Amino acid sequence: MLRIHHLSKKFNELEVLKDINVNITEGEVVCIIGPSGSGKSTFLRCINRMEKPSSGSISYYGENLIDHAYDIRKFREEVGMVFQRFNLFPLKTALENIMMAPVLTGRLTKNEARKKAKELLEKVGLSEKADDYPDTLSGGQQQRIAIARALAMDPRVLLFDEPTSALDPELVGDVLEIMKTLAKEGMTMIIVTHEMGFARDVADRIIFMADGYIVEEGRPGEIFTQPREERTQNFLARILTA
């Protein structure tokens, strides 16, 4: 469904993504791992054009997103994003956060959106927090609300940008649990993560990035037990012994 071809991104002179080629098929769960500064997040953010790619193409069911004529909003309506720092709207309750986008984009009426938001809150296990404001919730709860907010648009793909990196360790599990459920339900997901255990259990494919390149990709079994590239071996050795 998504074909990324020769994607590169420069910040001024600094080239942070170099010739990225990836195909994502429907229902696939792809985890992107690698050292910080390797370009993982930038790559993810290029997909829904939070960052503008410098060159290359991203095609979504045959349409090129990088094309100026393409209305990126249509794509964003179908592709949700979950951020490291949750980015909930602080003046809105949990329920309002979830309801907002479907109503504003004209997909659902207010009543439909409210009903849906309640269902989603139940799904992420936070029904009792519907009327609470984000700053009264824990990081883990906020992130679960943020996932529900993304799901309210019925996305075909979800992008996760280090969804558990800003969480206290004891709160990580709840968020990962929801992501696992989504994976089981067949959601297409692209996940930038440092949670190696999660990646091993849930991913269909692991992409290892370093210095702006995709160094290696493959099934979790291959990457974690017998990585071909030295870069990958070194990275995993450091992470897994830590």
Place this chain on the structure above:
Amino acid sequence: MEFLKTLLPMLFSGLKLTIVIAVSGIRIGIVIGSICGYALQGKNKLTKVIAEVYIWIIRATPLMVQALYGYFVIPKVLEIDLSSVTVGIMVIALNSGAFISEIIKGALLGVDVGQKEAGKSLGLTRLQVMVQIVIPPAFRSALPALFNQFIISVKDTALLSIIAVNETTHMAQNYAALSFKAIPTYTVLALFYLVILSVLIVVQRQIERKMR
């Protein structure tokens, strides 16, 4: 104390005009400041420069000179009639607008980029992101500073006495000139402002406390 019977009603009638001018002026100032503040943090170079020049001119000239210019020069040049009250409102509006521009700019820039990204990632339009996501928290954080500007504008109206606007200070001047009682008149005037502005300062404290 007999003189208070004459002076106080005069001050109260002046206060009405003081408030009308300050409130109308700051209202227009908020509109001007919102537009210019938005322009200051926006990407359009032309509108940004226009906003900057406006703010520069206002900040680099005294309010009293602006009042004199608006009252004695502008009507002549444009061949129009402008009442002193109209000029007074315009001067307060343009003046507060310049300072409010900076307040609004800061407030808009103060909204976390992540909020905007979240809105964009959900497929909202730029206008929706602005109206629904950026402006509400920006306005909230700007409120104490906006109210502070209102207090400044209330005090600034006193300078409009130079163009014979019958606001509080001008009324006191009139009374002092006719009665030759400068010391009691201006003492009462100072106390009068002190009370009115103290009320506004208390209100501002309340707003600040609520925002925290």
